[in-house]
Amino acid sequence: MDKSSGVGVLDKAVLVLGALEAGPASLAQLVTATGLARPTAHRLAVALEHHRLVDRDLQGRFVLGDRHAELAAAAGExxxxxxxxxxxxxxxxxxxxxxxxxxxxxxxxxxxxxxxxxxxxxxxxxxxxxxxxxxxxxxxxxxxxxxxxxxxxxxxxxxxxxxxxxxxxxxxxxxxxxxxxxxxxxxxxxxxxxxxxxxxxxxxxxxxxxxxxxxxxxxxxxxxxxxxxxxxxxxxxxxxxxxxx
Missing domain, CATH: 3.30.450.40 (GAF domain)
Structure with a gap:
């Protein structure tokens, strides 16, 4: 089943967020989990961090950001x-x-x-x-x-x-x-x-x-x-x- 939305950058950003559902990930781990090129994975993770959808832990690894919990609470679903x-x-x-x-x-x-x-x-x-x-x-x-x-x-x-x-x-x-x-x-x-x-x-x-x-x-x-x-x-x-x- 084709899971592509037809909007490439959005699909790739969702890949990054999906990889972080399992927990903190270094850039190398994001690349492995998503199959994205290293520069692309880094650019998307940093952009998502800007919007608080991604954050960093004490070791500098990428983690899901606070915005997800806020959106879930706001939606009430x-x-x-x-x-x-x-x-x-x-x-x-x-x-x-x-x-x-x-x-x-x-x-x-x-x-x-x-x-x-x-x-x-x-x-x-x-x-x-x-x-x-x-x-x-x-x-x-x-x-x-x-x-x-x-x-x-x-x-x-x-x-x-x-x-x-x-x-x-x-x-x-x-x-x-x-x-x-x-x-x-x-x-x-x-x-x-x-x-x-x-x-x-x-x-x-x-x-x-x-x-x-x-x-x-x-x-x-x-x-x-x-x-x-x-x-x-x-x-x-x-x-x-x-x-x-």
Whole structure:
């Protein structure tokens, strides 16, 4: 299927933005991912940076800019956020723990929706909270299927290693205990867009004393089901499945 719009420069700019969906990229990585000539990739990335559609991280790599989040909020059509309420509520009720949805933004992950545990000790993550990509089960999920070359850089500051992420890919879910914050445990699974790319991570989190040393044994099934529901909701011509968790 021809995906060309007939406007060459626009198609090439979309290639650059699409490559950055997977995370930070150097100019060389952009060239490899897009197939564009190096001068063309650089010119487009810099032009998109001027319009805040692209930004730079601390290592000078290109990342998606703040303008994307602003446009999504203005349009009010962010599909993930639109379906998050019932899905996270269902996950919270199924597990008895707080549930969150995270999206990657450059070197951080942002909580874009949450459903808190209704009573008792809980892990509260307000919507809009920015967290590191170097700790926690959601970070593991958002990095596990990343480009190997990019991962070698990202893991330098992480509290987990390549073998941990290999386990995440094998199981299809991640868990952590005291990694992001002492005394907090979590379980996460990937939400995939129509192309199969990981676009978000759905999680449950709570006190480690309640979730135990292996929280995945208790809650992985429910988190995977919620992730599948989110992924189904993103497919064209498909709405929410009958189950919400």
């Amino acid at each position: 962010d599909r993930l956020v639109a379906v998050a309420g019932p899905l996270l509520t269902g996950l919270r009720d199924a597990t008895g723990e707080s549930a969150q949805l995270y999206r990657r933004h450059g070197e951080h992950r942002i909580c874009i929706a949450a459903a808190e545990r209704l009573h008792g000790l809980r892990d509260t993550v307000p919507v809009g909270t920015s967290m590191t990509m170097g700790a926690g089960s959601a970070a593991q999920v958002l990095l596990a299927w990343d480009d190997p070359e990019r991962l070698s850089v990202e893991l330098h500051q992480a509290k987990f290693d390549a073998s941990t992420l290999s386990g995440v890919r094998r199981r299809g879910w991640a868990h952590s205990v005291g990694e992001r914050e002492p005394g907090v445990a979590s379980v996460s699974a990937p939400v995939r867009g129509p192309s199969g790319k990981v676009v978000a991570a759905v999680s449950v989190s709570g006190p480690a004393e309640r979730l135990g040393r292996h929280p995945g044994r208790r809650h992985a099934e429910a988190v995977l089901a919620a992730a599948a529901s989110f992924s189904a909701a993103l497919r064209p011509a498909e709405g929410l499945p009958s189950g919400t968790a």
